[in-house]
Amino acid sequence: MINDIEARGARMAQIWIKLAVLYLLVGVVFGLVMAATHHVEFAPVHAHINLLGWASMALAGVIYHLFPQAGGSRLGLWHFWLHNLALPVAMVGLFFLLAGHPEIEKYVIASSVVIVLGILLFAINLFVNMRARS
Ligand code: HEM
Ligand code: HEM
Known part of the structure; x- marks a missing residue:
């Protein structure tokens, strides 16, 4: 049972990092286009x-x-899903908000609250479940 959780944790870690590097790619391309334009x-x-x-x-x-x-x-699973479902909504929403669509603000706020909730679970998770590998 413990090993199942650890194995899932190891897989989840790779998914977090792979998704992160996609955000880096999108983020730097966005920065470049933003600078150029x-x-x-x-x-x-x-x-x-x-x-x-x-x-x-x-x-x-x-x-x-x-x-x-x-x-x-x-x-850890709740942290993953809350962060990864809400972040794209928040970023796309913030883009349109800044592009002049104030009616989008409520979605940006709601998705940001979900991200913060995910990070609260991350914090609780580390305090409750962070221990040396078995
Ligand atoms: C080649 C890659 C990148 C390009 C071309 C780029 C470009 C830019 C540009 C044009 C701005 C706006 C500056 C301004 O307000 O005048 C900016 C702001 C910013 N960038 Fe990047 N960026 C890159 C990578 C990154 C990365 C990897 C990070 C973080 C890990 C980052 C974090 C930030 C932050 C936090 C700001 C806001 C700074 C502020 O408001 O004072 N950037 N970037
Ligand atoms: C859901 C979580 C978050 C929310 C709601 C949030 C919200 C904000 C807001 C409202 C601003 C001011 C933007 C403006 O100038 O108009 C800001 C700026 C900034 N935040 Fe965050 N933030 C969050 C997470 C983070 C995290 C995790 C980091 C760093 C790891 C960070 C780094 C920054 C930086 C560097 C700036 C200044 C750059 C800029 O002007 O865009 N934020 N944030």
């Missing part, structure tokens, strides 16, 4: 694709690789 009003989208996408997710992946008991736990 002088549309720096979209900097918060670029910043958070790179920071909530690449940096936070790669770190989660590395941490869950080190502590697969946490990565494969129920809290």
Whole structure:
């Protein structure tokens, strides 16, 4: 049972890191296009694709690789789904909000709250389930 959770944690860690590097790719291309077209009003989208996408997710992946008991736990799964379902909504929503669609704001707020909730579970998960590999 313990080994099943650890094995799942190790798999989840790889998925976190693979998704993170896709965010890095999208984030730097976005930055380049933003710089080339002088549309720096979209900097918060670029910043958070790179920071909530690449940096936070790669770190989660590395941490869950080190502590697969946490990565494969129920809290780890909830963290994964909340973060990964809400982040694309938040980023696309923020893009359209900054492009002049104020009616989108409620979706950006709601998805951001879900991301924060996921990160709260991440924190709880590390305190509850972070232990040396068996
Ligand atoms: C080749 C890759 C990248 C390009 C071309 C690029 C381009 C840019 C540009 C044009 C801005 C707007 C600057 C301004 O407001 O005048 C910016 C802001 C920013 N970028 Fe990047 N960026 C790149 C990679 C990254 C990466 C990898 C990260 C984070 C891991 C990052 C984080 C940020 C942050 C946090 C800001 C906002 C800074 C602020 O508001 O003061 N960028 N970037
Ligand atoms: C759901 C979580 C988050 C929310 C709701 C959030 C919200 C915000 C907001 C409202 C701003 C001001 C943007 C503006 O100038 O108009 C901001 C800026 C910034 N945030 Fe976040 N943030 C979150 C997570 C993070 C994380 C995890 C990091 C770093 C790892 C980060 C790094 C930054 C940086 C560097 C800036 C300044 C760059 C910019 O102007 O875009 N944020 N954030």
